[in-house]
Amino acid sequence: MTLLCRYHHTIIHQQDWEIVMRNGIPYYIPPAWVDPQRKAIRNTMHAAVCC
Template sequence: MTLLCRYHHTIIHQQDWEIIMQDGIPYYIPPAWIDPQRKPIRNTMHVAGSVGTAS
């Protein structure tokens, strides 16, 4: 599970995003129209020691 605000929860469902957990960390898989390879991405905005870049 991961927490999302109402806006992003709606976007996840409306635009076919997926969320997977790897070692307790959520990774977001964009729909094919955004990334045809559907590469999982991680939100690092609130990670200790991070400068806010996605890895």
């Protein structure tokens, strides 16, 4: 699971994005019209920092 605001939650469903978890980190798979290879990407802007 990942936390999304209402706007981005809606976009995920309306535009055929997918979210996969890898080692507890969400990766976003864009729809084919954004990236034909559908390469998983990570949002590093809000990365959790530990100790």
